Structures are given as C-alpha cells and as structure tokens.
Amino acid sequence: MAIKSKKKLVENIIHGVFLVLGLVTVGCVLLITVYLIVSGIPAIREIGLIDFLFGKEWASTAAEPKYGILPFILTSIYGTAGAIVIGVPIGFFTAVYLAKQAPTKFKAVMESAISLLAGIPSVVYGFVGMMVLVPGIRKVFNVPDGASLLAAIIVLAVMILPSIIKVSMTALEAVPKEYEDASLALGATPVETYFRVSVPAAKSGIATAVVLGVGRAIGEAMAVMMVSGNAANMPSLFQSVRFLTTAVSSEMAYSSGLQQQALFSIALVLFLFIMLINATLNFFLKGQKEGT
Amino acid sequence: MNIITAKDLCLWYDTLQALKNIDVEIPEKTITALIGPSGCGKSTFLKTLNRMNDLIPGVKITGSVCYQGKEIYAPGVDVSELRRQIGMVFQKPNPFPMSVYDNVAYGPRTHGITSRVKLNEIVERSLRNAVIWDEVKDRLRKNALGLSGGQQQRLCIARALAVEPQVLLMDEPTSALDPISTSKIEELVTSLKEKYTIVIVTHNMQQAVRISDQTAFFLLGELIEYGNTEQMFSKPKEKRTEGYITGRFG
Amino acid sequence: MQHNPLPARRKAYIGTMRMLMWISVAIAGALVLFLVGYVLVKGIPNITWELLSTKPSYLDGTIGILPNILNTVYIILATLVVVLPLGVGAAIYLTEYAGNQKIVGMIEYAAETLSGIPSIIYGLVGMLFFCQFMNMQTSLLAGSLTLVIMNLPTIMRTTQESLKTVPQSYREGAFGLGAGKWRVIRTVVLPGCVDGIVTGCILAIGRILGESAALLFTAGFAHALNGLFDGLTSAGATLTVALYVYAKEQGEFDVAFAIAAILMVLTVLVNLCAALVGKYFKRKNSV
Numbered sequence: 001m002a003i004k005s006k007k008k009l010v011e012n013i014i015h016g017v018f019l020v021l022g023l024v025t026v027g028c029v030l031l032i033t034v035y036l037i038v039s040g041i042p043a044i045r046e047i048g049l050i051d052f053l054f055g056k057e058w059a060s061t062a063a064e065p066k067y068g069i070l071p072f073i074l075t076s077i078y079g080t081a082g083a084i085v086i087g088v089p090i091g092f093f094t095a096v097y098l099a100k101q102a103p104t105k106f107k108a109v110m111e112s113a114i115s116l117l118a119g120i121p122s123v124v125y126g127f128v129g130m131m132v133l134v135p136g137i138r139k140v141f142n143v144p145d146g147a148s149l150l151a152a153i154i155v156l157a158v159m160i161l162p163s164i165i166k167v168s169m170t171a172l173e174a175v176p177k178e179y180e181d182a183s184l185a186l187g188a189t190p191v192e193t194y195f196r197v198s199v200p201a202a203k204s205g206i207a208t209a210v211v212l213g214v215g216r217a218i219g220e221a222m223a224v225m226m227v228s229g230n231a232a233n234m235p236s237l238f239q240s241v242r243f244l245t246t247a248v249s250s251e252m253a254y255s256s257g258l259q260q261q262a263l264f265s266i267a268l269v270l271f272l273f274i275m276l277i278n279a280t281l282n283f284f285l286k287g288q289k290e291g292t
Numbered sequence: 293m294n295i296i297t298a299k300d301l302c303l304w305y306d307t308l309q310a311l312k313n314i315d316v317e318i319p320e321k322t323i324t325a326l327i328g329p330s331g332c333g334k335s336t337f338l339k340t341l342n343r344m345n346d347l348i349p350g351v352k353i354t355g356s357v358c359y360q361g362k363e364i365y366a367p368g369v370d371v372s373e374l375r376r377q378i379g380m381v382f383q384k385p386n387p388f389p390m391s392v393y394d395n396v397a398y399g400p401r402t403h404g405i406t407s408r409v410k411l412n413e414i415v416e417r418s419l420r421n422a423v424i425w426d427e428v429k430d431r432l433r434k435n436a437l438g439l440s441g442g443q444q445q446r447l448c449i450a451r452a453l454a455v456e457p458q459v460l461l462m463d464e465p466t467s468a469l470d471p472i473s474t475s476k477i478e479e480l481v482t483s484l485k486e487k488y489t490i491v492i493v494t495h496n497m498q499q500a501v502r503i504s505d506q507t508a509f510f511l512l513g514e515l516i517e518y519g520n521t522e523q524m525f526s527k528p529k530e531k532r533t534e535g536y537i538t539g540r541f542g
Numbered sequence: 543m544q545h546n547p548l549p550a551r552r553k554a555y556i557g558t559m560r561m562l563m564w565i566s567v568a569i570a571g572a573l574v575l576f577l578v579g580y581v582l583v584k585g586i587p588n589i590t591w592e593l594l595s596t597k598p599s600y601l602d603g604t605i606g607i608l609p610n611i612l613n614t615v616y617i618i619l620a621t622l623v624v625v626l627p628l629g630v631g632a633a634i635y636l637t638e639y640a641g642n643q644k645i646v647g648m649i650e651y652a653a654e655t656l657s658g659i660p661s662i663i664y665g666l667v668g669m670l671f672f673c674q675f676m677n678m679q680t681s682l683l684a685g686s687l688t689l690v691i692m693n694l695p696t697i698m699r700t701t702q703e704s705l706k707t708v709p710q711s712y713r714e715g716a717f718g719l720g721a722g723k724w725r726v727i728r729t730v731v732l733p734g735c736v737d738g739i740v741t742g743c744i745l746a747i748g749r750i751l752g753e754s755a756a757l758l759f760t761a762g763f764a765h766a767l768n769g770l771f772d773g774l775t776s777a778g779a780t781l782t783v784a785l786y787v788y789a790k791e792q793g794e795f796d797v798a799f800a801i802a803a804i805l806m807v808l809t810v811l812v813n814l815c816a817a818l819v820g821k822y823f824k825r826k827n828s829v
Contacts (some may be wrong), residue, residue: 183402
C-alpha cells in the first residue's frame with residue numbers, strides 16, 4: 001500500500017513537472033507582452049499618443065528632441081507592401097510551376113535551393129544587398145546614395161520568397177486530383193486547369209503564404225538596416241529611410257532616458273502590428289481547416 | 293452508325309499490359325455498359341476514349357480508337373476539343389469548390405463563352421437536363437460542396453453536359469451513392485440516351501441490365517464478350533462470362 | 543475530329559501563364575545561384591588559416607574570427623542544453639498528459655505567437671529581462687536564453703509531430719504490462735520521438751547560426767577569446783553579428799565576405815543534414 005501511494009506521488013510530481021514545462025511557452029509570451037507594455041507605455045504617455053504615432057519628425061538627439069514615429073510606421077508599411085508586390089507574384093508563379101508542372105528531378109533541385117534560400121542568415125542578405133544592390137541602384141537610377149527604401153524592398157522581397165513558395169506549394173499539392181481531372185475532362189488544358197481550378201481551390205493556403213510573408217517582412221531588422229540608410233525620413237523610394245525595426249536597433253546601443261523609452265514604445269507598436277498579422281493568419285488557417 | 297470504334301487497342305503501364313487487343317464498336321445514342329471484376333481494364337478502356345490516360349506517366353498505347361470515323365490518337369488531334377465532345381463523369385462526385393453556377397459555367401467559359409445571357413441559358417439548360425434544376429435553382433450562388441452526394445453527382449453530369457458533348461463516359465458514377473440517389477441517376481442516364489451516347493463502367497450487374505443496350509465484359513485486360521445486354525445476360529456465349537454474371541467469381 | 547487549333551484567346555492565356563511561370567522560376571533559380579556563387583567566389587579567397595585561428599589584434603592590425611567561431615559554438619550548445627528539455631517536455635505534456643483542451647489550446651496558441659514574433663523584439667525583451675532584470679549583463683548566456691525562447695516553438699513542434707507517429711498500441715502495450723505513465727514515457731514514448739528531437743535540433747542550429755538581431759543587444763559584439771565557461775558570462779559576437787560589425791561599422795569587407803562564405807557553407811551543411819536525417823528517419827519508420 002505504501003509503495004503504491006509513493007508511486008502515485010511520484011507520478012503526480014512528474015505530471016506536475018511536465019505541466020510546468022508546457023506552461024513555459026505561455027509564460028514566455030506573457031513575459032514578452034508584459035515587458036513590452038510596461039516599458040513601452042511611459043514614453044507614449046510622456047510624448048502623447050497622437051504626437052508619438054502621427055508626429056512626422058524624429059529627432060531624438062536634438063536639443064529639443066522630437067519623437068514622432070509616423071515616418072517609421074509608413075516606411076514599414078510601404079516597405080512591406082513593396083516586398084509583397086514584388087515577391088508574391090514571383091513566389092506564386094514559381095509555386096504553381098513547381099507544384100504542378102515541373103519534372104520530378106527539377107522540382108527536387110529547386111526545392112532544396114529554396115530551402116537554402118530560407119536558411120541564409122539575414123545579415124548575409126543585408127551584406128550582399130549592401131555590396132551589390134546599393135551601388136547598383138546608385139548607378140542605374142543615378143541617385144546620390146543607393147541605400148534606400150527601394151534597396152530594402154528588393155532585399156525583403158527576396159527574403160520572403162522561400163516562405164511564400166513553400167507554403168503555396170503545400171497548399172497547391174493538397175488540391176485533390178479529382179478537381180483537376182474534372183477540369184481536364186471538360187477540355188481545359190493543364191495550364192488552364194492549374195490557374196482556374198487548382199489555384200482557387202488552394203486560395204486560403206496561398207493567402208496564408210502572403211500573410212506569413214507580410215509578417216516576415218515587417219519584422220526583419222538586420223538586412224534592412226544594412227541597405228536602407230537609416231535616416232528618419234518620410235518614406236520615398238530613393239531616399240534613405242528607417243523602419244520600425246531599424247529604429248529600435250539603430251539607437252538602442254547608445255540611448256538612455258526618454259530616448260530609450262521611446263524605442264521601447266516603437267517596439268510595442270511593432271509588436272501590435274505583428275499581433276494583428278497573427279490574428280489574420282489564424283483567421284486564414286481556420287478557414288483552411290474547415291475546408292473551403 | 294457507330295460513333296466510337298476501337299481496333300486492336302493495347303495499353304501498357306510501363307511493362308504491365310492493362311488492355312489486350314480490344315475491338316469494340318459503340319453505336320450512337322445507346323448505352324454501353326462495361327462490366328468485369330476490379331482491375332480488369334474496364335476503367336482504363338473508358339479513359340482511352342477521351343485520352344485521359346495521356347496524363348499518366350509511363351503509359352503506352354497501340355492500336356486505334358476512332359471517334360466519328362477519325363483517329364483520336366493521330367498526331368495533331370486537338371485533345372481539348374476531343375474532351376469537349378466526349379465528356380466524362382467520375383466515380384466520386386467531384387464538383388469544384390466553387391458555386392453551383394460556376395461549376396456548370398466552368399466548361400463553357402473555358403471554351404470561350406463570356407456572354408452572361410448565354411451562360412445563364414447554358415447553366416439552366418444543363419441543370420434541367422441533369423434533373424437537378426429544381427433542387428438548386430435557389431442556391432446557384434452557394435458552394436457546390438454543400439450539396440448531398442447524389443446532388444453533387446448530378447451537378448457533375450450537368451457540368452459535363454454544359455459543353456454539349458456527343459458522348460458521355462461514366463466511370464462507376466453511382467458506386468459512392470445511396471440507393472435512392474443511384475436510382476435517380478439511373479433514370480437520368482436512361483433519359484440522356486435520346487441525345488447522347490453513353491458508355492458506363494459499372495460494378496453492379498443489375499444496373500447494367502436495367503439501363504444498358506449492350507454490354508462489354510472485360511477480364512484481365514481482355515474483352516471476353518461484347519453484345520446485346522439482354523442476350524448476354526440470358527445466353528452468354530462464353531463460359532467465363534457466364535461464370536461472372538452468375539456470381540461464380542469477381 | 544476537327545484539327546482546329548485552340549482559339550487565339552485561350553492560346554494567349556496559356557502562353558502568358560506559361561511565360562510568367564518560367565520567368566518566375568528563372569528568377570528564383572538565378573537568385574539562389576547568384577547569392578551562393580557571389581558569396582563563395584568573393585569570400586573563399588579571403589578565408590585563411592590565420593583568419594580562422596586568431597583573434598583580432600589592434601596592435602598588429604590583424605583580424606581573426608576564432609572568437610566569433612567559438613562564441614557561435616558556445617551559444618549553440620548553451621541554447622540547446624536549455625531548450626531541449628523545455629521543448630521536449632512541453633511536447634510530452636501536450637501529447638501524453640494534457641487532458642484539458644483549454645490548456646492545450648493556450649500552449650499551442652502561445653507557441654504560434656512566439657514563432658511569429660520578430661527577432662528584434664526578442665532581442666529587446668532579452669536585454670530588458672536577462673541582461674538588466676536578471677543582472678546577467680550583456681553576455682553569451684543572456685543571448686542563449688533569449689534564443690531559447692525563440693527556438694522553443696520549433697523544438698516543441700517537431701517533437702510533437704514525431705510523438706504523434708508513435709503508435710497508440712505501443713503505449714497501450716506498455717500500460718497493459720502495468721507500467722506507470724512516467725515509465726511508459728521513458729521507455730516507449732521518448733525513444734519513439736528521437737527523430738523529431740534531432741530534426742528540431744538541426745532546425746534550431748540553423749536558426750541560431752543565422753540569428754543576429756536578437757543577439758546584438760543581449761550577447762553584444764565583443765571579439766575577446768574565451769573558454770566555454772568564462773565565455774558564457776562575458777559578451778561576445780557570433781559569426782553573424784561579427785559579419786554585421788565588420789561590414790557595417792568597420793568597413794572590413796574582405797573579412798565580411800569570408801564570414802559570409804563560411805555562413806553560406808554552414809547553411810548548406812545544415813540543410814543537407816536536415817534532408818539526410820529526414821530521409822533516414824523516413825526509411826526507418828517505413829520499415
């Protein structure tokens with residue numbers, strides 16, 4: 001009897017240990033949320049929410065500092081939108097080709113190439129962008145400095161490509177063959193079938209891919225920091241710009257006081273954007289599970 | 293008048309021969325049933341008639357299939373137009389995940405019809421011909437996957453009819469359905485005979501007797517016997533046919 | 543059968559779509575070739591034994607990346623040591639213990655949220671919590687702990703997926719013999735999910751290798767040469783952070799190219815390992 005109850009006690013303790021391990025994740029999310037809110041609020045309170053979010057000027061080190069982050073917000077939005085506009089079509093058509101038309105061997109080679117693209121560190125993207133893209137833009141468009149929103153958009157477009165291709169491919173490959181057979185039997189050619197039947201049938205998966213791309217683009221810091229010039233300008237294609245992410249990282253090393261707190265507030269804004277994107281993502285994932 | 297003639301037709305999946313020297317003549321505006329145990333080649337044969345086997349890698353076909361007197365495996369044949377004229381209905385109802393209307397309009401749109409009025413007309417006529425109009429006329433814009441299995445299959449028939457085919461190939465169209473839906477489809481198929489030539493693969497011998505004019509019995513890739521359905525089921529010429537239809541194997 | 547060709551409009555549509563697919567695939571393929579080729583061609587000539595085996599010296603004006611290599615190894619080890627028990631434990635809780643669907647949903651939602659948070663935010667919170675609040679200063683340890691949070695969802699997910707493939711009958715068999723739950727987990731369930739753990743480790747290594755934003759303010763960018771244990775408590779730059787520093791702040795492009803090439807080769811290796819391991823376990827599971 002004693003042995004049995006001891007055994008049960010041990011089992012219960014182990015159960016408890018695993019429960020705690022499981023809850024670590026939840027704890028981490030809470031930790032991050034709480035820290036961001038607690039450290040992000042004071043500066044917003046001091047600066048004023050409207051002045052902070054909609055102020056057009058950021059001059060944190062001036063004698064009379066100004067903390068308006070509208071340039072960063074807009075740059076992040078434009079930069080992400082630009083990356084999506086360039087990256088999504090390329091990723092989408094590549095995914096359709098690889099999922100539906102490519103010969104098996106070519107598909108295998110391309111798939112590993114795309115995994116490689118996904119694995120390349122963002123500093124390497126940033127560095128290559130800095131060495132190739134930035135001087136290239138300066139020459140081609142004849143602007144004084146190539147470190148610009150355009151450079152960041154191109155780098156981001158390349159960086160979101162692998163996840164867009166992979167997620168879209170998975171969705172396209174999951175389209176039941178019966179749909180495609182029916183379309184072919186009606187006299188549609190394979191290409192017509194892929195774009196008129198398979199793609200609509202995979203649309204929620206493809207939407208998920210796009211949202212994932214948005215999330216990745218808006219959260220990227222290092223690569224963008226290396227090619228965008230980092231001046232707190234309002235966004236313009238050929239000008240040096242600063243994103244929400246790079247606003248945090250470029251001043252963090254030497255900031256203090258209200259300036260540092262304002263950086264935390266920027267991180268909070270970024271976090272809210274990400275949460276919004278996650279909610280959208282969950283919405284699409286749910287749609288996928290329930291079947292279209 | 294024979295609309296389809298297969299002569300000395302052989303088909304290989306890589307090295308496996310699935311059809312052996314098939315000779316069949318299918319008369320216009322009749323129902324032909326293809327029967328035989330699983331894996332006997334009846335579905336494979338059906339798919340050679342609209343070249344759906346082209347899509348499977350490693351398939352090799354010899355011999356000839358003529359549709360309206362012309363070889364369908366000749367080089368330069370427009371497969372898209374062939375499949376428009378020889379429609380197909382599959383074993384499992386497979387409506388597209390789109391609205392009822394878009395399902396039926398898919399074929400005509402693919403073949404270049406864009407006029408709203410014309411599409412409306414085609415959709416209604418096809419749905420009426422497939423005897424499903426009354427059930428779906430109020431939900432044309434709803435997703436077709438919300439229909440019952442039997443309704444989905446009739447929708448698929450309507451979708452096939454919308455491109456005005458001459459021939460309708462049906463691959464066990466009732467095997468996934470309940471008895472009531474099955475009898476509705478059988479009734480529909482019988483009524484379609486007036487305008488279309490129908491070739492139907494079936495596992496169900498009663499179904500073959502009920503609806504078909506002639507029956508082809510396949511076994512291990514060979515066509516064992518082909519002839520008038522009544523005669524075949526009452527006085528089969530071949531021992532093996534008799535064995536199968538009396539239920540001794542298969 | 544008429545031999546009329548497809549109408550022009552259909553032909554144009556098909557042609558356009560084909561063209562778009564080919565162009566896109568060509569762009570994607572060319573990008574990979576260019577990136578890999580460019581980095582390797584520019585980088586490999588700059589990789590010398592001296593670079594790999596020394597530390598930077600201001601007196602001699604030489605640069606060596608040995609400290610960065612070691613820091614990367616230390617951070618990978620330290621992160622894995624902490625994240626493995628946490629992630630595997632959480633996965634075991636989810637698949638073996640949790641009865642309450644609310645808790646399961648909450649944990650899974652939390653994991654999803656974590657994997658969507660950008661690394662710069664991890665870096666910031668890591669700095670606030672580990673470096674300042676826990677008083678670890680800027681150190682490899684603080685960096686590792688930050689990376690632990692980042693990689694938790696990965697390890698959890700891969701382990702969970704492989705736990706799902708352990709047949710229920712194994713568990714039932716062991717329970718039928720009167721084994722307690724913990725014993726069943728140790729003897730039947732854990733050995734069954736080795737493949738998930740290994741895959742998770744490889745993915746995590748790949749991610750740690752490539753991470754920089756989360757480390758910039760938690761592990762810092764010092765280039766001092768340390769042993770494992772002093773290393774953990776002092777600041778240090780990993781290869782990625784060093785690449786950033788050399789390229790952006792010091793303009794040492796040759797060194798930066800060398801590091802980029804090393805990172806590229808390591809990325810290829812990690813991908814190769816992941817593919818091989820995946821193949822190996824697939825074959826093993828199917829037998």
